[in-house]
Amino acid sequence: MVIRYGIFLAVLSLLAFACKEEKPPELKKVQPPVVVFNQKHPVLTSEQRAELDFPADILSQVELAAGAEAEPFFETVVVKAENLKGETTVEREQLAGFSVRTRSSVETVDTLSGKLRARGFLIFRSSRNYGNVPDRVTVVKGNSSYDILKRQKTESINFNLDTRAIIAWLKEQQTQGSFVIVGAGPDWVEARFVKQPQNMLAFAKKIYVFAPDTVSVEAGTLEKLARKMTRTNRFFLIWD
Structure with a gap:
């Protein structure tokens, strides 16, 4: 009798264990892929180089010092325009020089400013950035x-x-x-x-x-x- 009772308890234990709700396996969260967009900046075209008519060696010197290709630099100018009500003025962008992006803007400007000014050109830092974002150095015509x-x-x-x-x-x-x-x-x-x-x-x-x-x-x-x-x-x- 005792043996039968022990067997009965063992069977009940097995049934209880089998009836326990199994936990579903934990799914690891899949991180979405990181997409990096490389922003492309407009490069100075051959037509724009011809329009500026800057000496080729000045362009190459600045590009070499900065380690970057030249980009167009536009100046906002106010020009006269005609409309139905008569003469008025409007703002428009005008190609005035070229820029380069560099993390060595101070050195680039300090090294080339004297040489370029002697030839009627001004080089200057036109944007100050922080961290890993390069500054922008610009070259325009000018004496002062x-x-x-x-x-x-x-x-x-x-x-x-x-x-x-x-x-x-x-x-x-x-x-x-x-x-x-x-x-x-x-x-x-x-x-x-x-x-x-x-x-x-x-x-x-x-x-x-x-x-x-x-x-x-x-x-x-x-x-x-x-x-x-x-x-x-x-x-x-x-x-x-």
Whole structure:
């Protein structure tokens, strides 16, 4: 009797184990493939090279220094146009030079600026980027580095400063220490000292009054900004 009862319990245990709900196997989540898009930038065409009529050796020198192909640089110009109501003005893009993308923008500009200016051309940094994104260096015709600001239409709407006002301020500062413009965008200017001001802290204060955002963006304090300008031998004007 005991043996039969033991066999009965064993059979019940097996049946209970067999009736347990089996857990489905865990499926590993398949990560979607990462698609990387290589953005292609427009390369300067043979027609555009002919339209610019820049010396071939200037193009090749800049491309070699930057390690990149030349791209068209367009300037926004205001032209007269006729419509049904009479004469008016419109904005349009005009081919004005060429650009290259490079992570060595400072070295490229500093190395070639003197040679190109002697031949009637200006080279400057036209966009500042961060991280792994290359800067853009541009070449246009011109003799005065202030022409760079005119090409870029540099201004500060928040401070009611147009391009002419910014150029006028820069010219006034040439009495403190001489410099040349080596970069500009819609709301920033970069200059390299030929001769540094004797009192860099006083110059930093002038920058703060004229372009207050420069201090917070570049250094944080006037003292740090003065030291940075002395060390890098250049200064910025920034309006956010």
